[in-house]
Amino acid sequence: MTKKAEFVKSIHGMNEQDLRARLAEDKQRLKKLEFAHAISPLENPMTIRGLRRDIARLKTEIKLKQQQA
DSSP states (O other), X not given: OOHHHHHHHHXXXXXXXXXXXXXXXXXXXXXXXXXHHHHSOOSOXXXXXXXXXXXXXXXXXXXXXXXXX
16 A cells, blocks of 8 residues: 555544644644755655645545534
8 A cells, every 4th residue: 555545544534633733743844844954955855745745635634524514
């Protein structure tokens, strides 16, 4: 199974509070990665893209949970 499929499967089982907590953590990680990349280039800058996409997936899942309630 791909990383994306595993991530999506794992967030489907979370409730809205857990999703919001995970979103806050990932946003903080993204800020740190972007800051580190600005100072000296990261070994793998694609991690920033992947993290941005994970944040978007989390936001989408939160929206879906809100519509269902």
